Amino acid sequence: MASLPSRALTCHSRAVCSTVVLPHVAYSTLSQPRFLYRPLEDVERLEYYQPGGYHPVDIGDRFHGRYRIVHKLGHGTFSTIWLARDERLSKYVAIKVCTADASRREIGILSHLNDPAHGKAGRREEALTPTILDRFDVQGPNGTHLCCATAPARCSLADAKEASICRLFQLDVARSLAAQLALAVAHIHERGVVHGDLHLGNILLQLPAGLDSLSAEQLYEKYGAPEPEPVVRRDGNPLPPGVPSHGVPPVWLGDRCERIRLCDAKLVLADFGVAFRPSSEQRYKSHTPLELRPPEARFEPSTPLSFPSDIWSLGCTIWSLLAHRSLFDVLLATEDDVTAQQIDVLGPLPDEWWDKWEARSKYFAENATPVEGRCVWSWERRFEQWIQEPRRDKGMATLDEKEREAFAAMVRWMLQFRPGDRPSAKEVLQTEWMRTWALPEVVVKEVPPRLISETAAYK
Numbered sequence: 501m502a503s504l505p506s507r508a509l510t511c512h513s514r515a516v517c518s519t520v521v522l523p524h525v526a527y528s529t530l531s532q533p534r535f536l537y538r539p540l541e542d543v544e545r546l547e548y549y550q551p552g553g554y555h556p557v558d559i560g561d562r563f564h565g566r567y568r569i570v571h572k573l574g575h576g577t578f579s580t581i582w583l584a585r586d587e588r589l590s591k592y593v594a595i596k597v598c599t600a601d602a603s604r605r606e607i608g609i610l611s612h613l614n615d616p617a618h619g620k621a622g623r624r625e626e627a628l629t630p631t632i633l634d635r636f637d638v639q640g641p642n643g644t645h646l647c648c649a650t651a652p653a654r655c656s657l658a659d660a661k662e663a664s665i666c667r668l669f670q671l672d673v674a675r676s677l678a679a680q681l682a683l684a685v686a687h688i689h690e691r692g693v694v695h696g697d698l699h700l701g702n703i704l705l706q707l708p709a710g711l712d713s714l715s716a717e718q719l720y721e722k723y724g725a726p727e728p729e730p731v732v733r734r735d736g737n738p739l740p741p742g743v744p745s746h747g748v749p750p751v752w753l754g755d756r757c758e759r760i761r762l763c764d765a766k767l768v769l770a771d772f773g774v775a776f777r778p779s780s781e782q783r784y785k786s787h788t789p790l791e792l793r794p795p796e797a798r799f800e801p802s803t804p805l806s807f808p809s810d811i812w813s814l815g816c817t818i819w820s821l822l823a824h825r826s827l828f829d830v831l832l833a834t835e836d837d838v839t840a841q842q843i844d845v846l847g848p849l850p851d852e853w854w855d856k857w858e859a860r861s862k863y864f865a866e867n868a869t870p871v872e873g874r875c876v877w878s879w880e881r882r883f884e885q886w887i888q889e890p891r892r893d894k895g896m897a898t899l900d901e902k903e904r905e906a907f908a909a910m911v912r913w914m915l916q917f918r919p920g921d922r923p924s925a926k927e928v929l930q931t932e933w934m935r936t937w938a939l940p941e942v943v944v945k946e947v948p949p950r951l952i953s954e955t956a957a958y959k
C-alpha cells in the first residue's frame with residue numbers, strides 16, 4: 501500500500517485547524533464544546549457533521565443513480581471529496597459533497613469558466629481548470645448538499661511536498677508547473693475571474709491515464725483499501741443523527757515531489773470557492789494564506805482586491821515550486837513579521853503604507869535600516885539557501901547565472917508592492933524566464949493551442 505503523508509501538522513485545508521471559524525457557513529460552532537469527538541488523523545472535523553454542515557458518506561454509497569463511492573480523496577472547509585466509480589461510463593470521478601450551507605459560488609464560477617459563450621477555450625486550456633462533469637443535490641440529515649463530479653486528481657502539490665523530506669521538485673518539473681500555473685491564471689483572468697486563494701494546496705496533479713481500467717478491488721490492491729475508523733464521542737453518549745459512524749482517511753494516489761517526472765507533471769488549478777469576478781463583485785478581504793497574501797489586503801483595506809492580488813500569490817507560489825520553503829516564512833510569524841520580511845526581500849514599502857505601519861519601529865529605525873541585532877534575510881540569501889544549496893545537496897540541477905537573473909526579474913516584478921506596478925498574467929507569460937526556461941518544459945501539445953500562438957508571438 502502506498503504510504504499516506506500525514507497532514508496533521510499542516511493547514512492547507514483550513515478545516516483541519518481547530519481554531520478556524522467557517523466564514524460563510526450560517527451556523528455557529530461557538531455554542532458547543534470545541535471537541536465533541538475524538539479527533540481522527542487526516543479526517544475532517546467531526547463537529548462539522550451537524551445541520552448545515554457535512555453530509556455523512558459511507559464507502560459503497562451510491563449517488564445520483566450512478567456513482568458508487570469507493571474511497572475518500574480529501575476534505576476542505578466546505579466539502580468532503582470522494583473517489584467514485586461512474587457505473588454508467590465505467591470510469592472514476594471525484595465527487596465533491598459540499599456542506600449544506602456552503603455557497604454555490606464555486607460551481608457558478610466553474611460554469612462561467614467553461615461556458616463557450618465567453619470565448620472558445622481549447623480542450624487543453626480547459627484541462628488547466630476543473631471541468632464539471634455532473635452536478636446534483638443530495639438530501640441528508642444535515643440538509644441539502646450540492647455535489648459535483650470532476651476528474652479525480654493524484655494529490656495537491658502541497659501534499660507532494662509534504663510527503664517528501666527534501667521538499668524539492670526536479671528543476672524541469674518546477675519550471676513546467678510554473679508555466680502551466682501562469683497559463684491557468686492567464687486563462688481565468690482573461691475570463692474575468694480572480695482565483696483569490698492561489699497556493700500549492702489548491703493546485704492538483706492530474707492522474708496519468710490508466711486508473712479507469714482498474715476495478716475497485718484492483719485499485720484497493722494498488723493503493724490500499726479504505727480503513728474507516730470509528731467515530732467516538734468524548735462523553736461516551738451515542739452519536740447524534742447526521743454524524744457518520746466512521747471517519748475515512750483519504751487514499752494516497754500521489755508521490756513525493758522529487759519523484760514526479762516531467763511527463764507526469766500536469767496540473768489543474770482547483771478550489772474556486774472564494775473566486776470572484778471584480779466586474780460584478782467587490783472583495784476586500786483576502787482568503788490567501790498569510791505567506792502568499794498580497795500586502796494591499798493589509799495596507800489598503802478599503803480598496804477592492806483585483807487581478808494583481810492573484811499575481812502576488814502567483815509570484816510566491818512560483819518561488820515555492822523551485823524552493824524547498826516559502827519565500828516569506830510564517831512559522832510563528834505575525835502579520836508584522838511578514839511585512840518586515842517583505843521589506844527585507846523587496847525593499848521599502850510605499851511611503852503611505854510605511855507611515856501607516858504602526859509596528860515598524862519594532863523592526864526598522866526611522867531611517868528604514870533594520871534595528872540592531874535583527875537578522876535580515878535578503879532575496880539573494882534566501883535564493884542561495886532555499887533554492888540553490890538544497891538542490892546542490894540533493895544532486896539536483898540548479899539555476900545558472902542567466903536563469904537566476906531572469907527568474908529574479910520576473911518574480912520581483914510580480915511582487916511589486918503597488919498592485920498597479922505588477923505585470924498582468926499575460927505579461928508574466930512574456931517574461932524572459934517564462935519564454936526561455938519555463939514554457940519550453942511544457943510539452944508543446946499540452947499547452948492550450950491559442951495560448952501557444954500568443955506566447956510564440958512574443959518570441
Ligand SMILES: Nc1ncnc2c1ncn2[C@@H]1O[C@H](COP(=O)(O)OP(=O)(O)OP(=O)(O)O)[C@@H](O)[C@H]1O
Pocket residue numbers: 512513514515573574575576577578579580581594650651652653654655656701702704770771772773
Ligand atoms: N478532483 C480531486 N481529486 C483528488 N483530490 C481532490 C480533488 N478535489 C479536491 N481534492 C482534495 O480535497 C482537498 C480539499 O478540496 P477543496 O480545496 O476543493 O475543498 P474546499 O472545501 O473548497 O476547501 P477549502 O475551501 O477549505 O480550501 C484538496 O486539497 C485535495 O486534497
